[in-house]
Amino acid sequence: MHEIDRRQLTGGLAALSLGVLLRPGSLRAAARSRVAIIGGGPGGATVAVTLKRAAPDIDVTLIEPQRQYTTCFYSNHFIGGFLPFSRITHTYAGLVSLGINVIYERATAIDAEKREVRIEHGANVPYDRLVVAPGIALKYGSIEGYSEAASYFMPHAWSGGRQSRLLRERLDDMPNGGLVVIAAPRNPYRCPPGPYERACLIANYLKREKPKSKLIILDPKMAFSKQAVFEEAFAKYYKGIVELRLTNDIDDMSVVRVDPKTGEVVTKSGETFKTAVANIIPDQTAGKIALDAGLAEGGWCPILPETFRSAKMENVYVVGDATVAADMPKSAFSANSQARAVAGHILADLTGAERPAAAYRNTCWSMLAPDDSVKIGADYAPGDLKGKHALVPKDPFISKTGESAALRKETYEESLAWYQTLTDDIFAKRASATGRVAPSGRG
Ligand SMILES: Cc1cc2nc3c(=O)[nH]c(=O)nc-3n(C[C@H](O)[C@H](O)[C@H](O)COP(=O)(O)OP(=O)(O)OC[C@H]3O[C@@H](n4cnc5c(N)ncnc54)[C@H](O)[C@@H]3O)c2cc1C
Known part of the structure; x- marks a missing residue:
């Protein structure tokens, strides 16, 4: 049984590192490199913030139609009357203040040859590397x-x-x-x-x-x-x-x-x-832009498990719910963990920084009643999964029936602390204290 303690969580997603330890702003790209990111959820926004903090010289553009992002995660707490709507709603002000160009538009097409993203009102956003993180579409x-x-x-x-x-x-x-x-x-x-x-x-x-x-x-x-x-x-x-x-x-x-x-x-x-x-709640596929751009197979985007590079398009990474990440659940925790790895690979592509090891993590908490939450999780690394090269779970853990009220309360408090830390991280609400680039979610 593998447990994460609360200190590990609150002490910092910022400290979840695989060894790429950098001072903020210490990396320089050869020329002024351009990274475009489609989608400002836990996948896309985490890539943007992690990259910009590590290498301010890189031109990072986030394309996202909504000015405010209301998290699906913890929306059940809102629906049940346990959290106000304002508590699960976030802006991109932190990203803007880091120097990320946020374009509040929808991406409509990707031109892989010209390396451009077309946006709703006709303009094109050029890129050296593109991250596609549009989440899901509903069938x-x-x-x-x-x-x-x-x-x-x-x-x-x-x-x-x-x-x-x-x-x-x-x-x-x-x-x-x-x-x-x-x-x-x-x-x-x-x-x-x-x-x-x-x-x-x-x-x-x-x-x-x-x-x-x-x-x-x-x-x-x-x-x-x-x-x-x-x-x-x-x-x-x-x-x-x-x-x-x-x-x-x-x-x-x-x-x-x-x-x-x-x-x-x-x-x-x-x-x-x-x-x-x-x-x-209907069945789902990857977000429409991923399907339209030809990044998907069978409704979801295949990726190389070592890097989350698209298996279908050069110079493109895909993160978050839109991907086929084998048994790794489609969660905000997973998306954030994948996004940190992708930021590390883009830094390696553009600045020659050391590549992060391929290791990811997920934990999903669920609230059952006041002061009673449970969790499930695992670490993931590339390997053989039923004869296929994919992400393989390691050290899985899951809450058991009959647990004490004290343990369930602790799990509930741990989950709230995770929400705070994760959303601070995704939306750059606090300055990076350590300067660590944390390309993956291993503690
Ligand atoms: C009820 C519920 C409870 C959940 N609880 C948890 C939980 O407790 N823990 C957990 O880890 N996860 C939880 N999740 C899952 C979590 O919300 C998702 O896994 C997570 O949001 C995925 O992040 P993402 O960045 O891949 O996609 P999203 O969060 O969907 O972000 C994608 C963004 O891309 C934008 N976009 C889409 N198309 C375009 C386009 N063409 N151009 C530009 N932008 C575009 C969208 O506007 C959106 O902002 C929950 C989900 C639900 C529904």
């Missing part, structure tokens, strides 16, 4: 009746911001005694434990505010992440409120049709649920 068409327009009435709340607010509003508006349905997606998808944490925190809200109500999880899968501890929580805290309907050999609980006007949700096995609130 609305995988469910009949569901669409971007329908997601106003039946929010997925899987892309943060406005969608998280909508789901919260739908819960506030529902009657006491209404039915909430969460339709979980098929693998692979962003944040594997996310739908089940959401079930716990919505159930907690219902228990407090609308105790006659029920919540049903309709799941196209037969099993899911941290299942034992979630099932324990459903029985311990939310008995009579939460019902889990997994797919089995007889019943397929995939949602195949919805009607946003009537609130009806229909499963493949033919059951119809009349909902007060339907949280429909």
Whole structure:
């Protein structure tokens, strides 16, 4: 069992280093090198900040359409009423003050030959190295009746911001005694434990505010992440409120049709649920720009596990949820860890700095109830995974059923400390104290 203690977390993501130890600003690129980054989430923003801090001479441009980034991570805490919206919303002011050019536009195309990114209003951003970190796109068409327009009435709340607010509003508006349905997606998808944490925190809200109500999880899968501890929580805290309907050999609980006007949700096995609130989370792919640019295969972007270079396009790295990173879950922790490595490789490409070792880390915490959180995680390194060269998990750890209340409280506090440290790091809210370039997330 491999445990991370709280000191390691709060003491610093900045200290998570694989040995590339640099004074801030100590690296110089041969000429004025240009790095363009598409997407300002944990993947893209971390690359931008890490690079700029290490080598201020590099021209770093971040292309991101939103002026504010509301994290999907901890959006369940907001939806359940445990954190205000302002607490999960961040600006790019820290990046701007570091000297990063932030262009608030959408990238629309990549010209690999000219090494340019086209942006919404027609301009081109040239690059020597490009980082593509657009997160996910939702496959609305995988469910009949569901669409971007329908997601106003039946929010997925899987892309943060406005969608998280909508789901919260739908819960506030529902009657006491209404039915909430969460339709979980098929693998692979962003944040594997996310739908089940959401079930716990919505159930907690219902228990407090609308105790006659029920919540049903309709799941196209037969099993899911941290299942034992979630099932324990459903029985311990939310008995009579939460019902889990997994797919089995007889019943397929995939949602195949919805009607946003009537609130009806229909499963493949033919059951119809009349909902007060339907949280429909469709299947997912890499963000559209990655698909359009030809960076994906089967919906996700293949990368070389040593570097997170694109397997499909020269001079391009892909990080975060858009990638195929084998068993490494699509999480903010993973994206940040991958992004640190990518920053190290770009520094090596452009300045001759030492390359970071290929080692990554993930931890995903989930809140079950007040002062009760659980976690799962592992380190990852390139190796043989079922006959394929891929990222292989090492030293995995997972919370167990029956843990003491004190341990669960400690895990809850650890998770909040992680959120603070991670978002300070991603959005450059504090000056880098150590000057370390931390290209990967190993403690
Ligand atoms: C409910 C929920 C709970 C979660 N909880 C956790 C958790 O506890 N821990 C954890 O580690 N992770 C968690 N996650 C997962 C985490 O949010 C994602 O894994 C993480 O945000 C991925 O980062 P990213 O940078 O790859 O993508 P994103 O965060 O999606 O960022 C991508 C950015 O790219 C921008 N973009 C997209 N297309 C373009 C374009 N064409 N041009 C320019 N910009 C573009 C988008 O606007 C966006 O800002 C959770 C997710 C959900 C939904």
